[in-house]
Amino acid sequence: MAKSVSLVLGSGGARGYAHIGVIEELLESGYEIKSISGSSMGALIGGLYACGKLEAFKKWALELKLFDVAKLLDFSLSGTGIIQGDKVFRVIEEMIGNVLIEDLPIPYTAVATDIIKQKEVWIQKGKLLDAVRASVAIPTALTPKKIGERYLIDGGVLNPLPIAPTISDDTDLTIAVKLNANVSRAYKVSIPKKEREKENGMQTLFFELSQKAETLFAREYKNSYDDMSVFDIMGRTIDAMQNSLEAYKIAGYSPDIIIDIPHNACGFYEFNRTYELIKLGRMIAKESLAENR
DSSP: OOOEEEEEEOOOGGGGGHHHHHHHHHHHTTOEEEEEEEETHHHHHHHHHHTTOHHHHHHHHHHOOHHHHHHHOOBOSSSSEEEOOHHHHHHHHHHHTTOBGGGSSSOEEEEEEETTTTEEEEEOSSBHHHHHHHHTOOTEEEOOEEETTEEEEEGGGTOSSOOGGGTTOOOSEEEEEEEEEOOOOOOOOOOOHHHHHHHHHHHHHHHHHHHHHTOOOOOOOOOSGGGOOHHHHHHHHHHHHHHHHHHHHHHHSOOSEEEEEETTSSOTTOTTOHHHHHHHHHHHHHHHHHHTO
16 A cells, blocks of 8 residues: 655755656655645645646756746846746746646645745645745745735745644655755766756856856856855855754654755756756655665
8 A cells, every 4th residue: 555645845946856856756666645845946846746747847847948048037127036037937837827726636835935024934725826936936036926915935944844834644654855965975867968968058058147147046066165156155055054944844843754865966056957856856765765664
């Protein structure tokens, strides 16, 4: 009999693509996902799975080319975020439509942060698209999302690993996917030449755009302080804050299994590394599940 799972998907920028691989491995291993709670990229990937559109999103993300990425970047002039995100979310809206969270086949929670009241917000009803858009609004990168009278930003600001929304679930296991793990082991992911060339090309594009807009898009993860720019330092600062918050959340609500995605798997803004991060998620999930059987 399949074990039922409450799945907690953490925040961590581009490393969130690993969630796709984790979900695929869980399903292939016979687990049944009965509820999802997510922050930031975890809310996006979890929401896409809950409404049955994760495979469509994966296909779209893997097929993106340089010109496609350039067209999706709508720079904001408001000063509240570098990217409005409207173009990207129009694509996502075409995938999921106007589905309501309360109509999803499994319970779903997107965690966001009320920037004015400085409070954690659990979004468990209303339009799925709005909930996801609020949860992924990375400070300074994406403009906040207004829902009602609240201005909401990235859920990872206050809760990068939202275990609490799942504690009342009637499931066999709670599995949390942490995207900021301090893991000493180096994982080797085999990447086809075509995918590697596409990643490198996109990294060049992101770098050029970031220079023009004075923004903080994908940069290679730097380990030497002398090699870091202000953008690298900002990404590392976010990682450090989230790692500390995750430890606090895990101490309060301990999951049955933690799947650790290394914080140095890629930089916070390296959204050009879709293929290898999905593969990495599958690889680490497979190992973690085997160790906990």
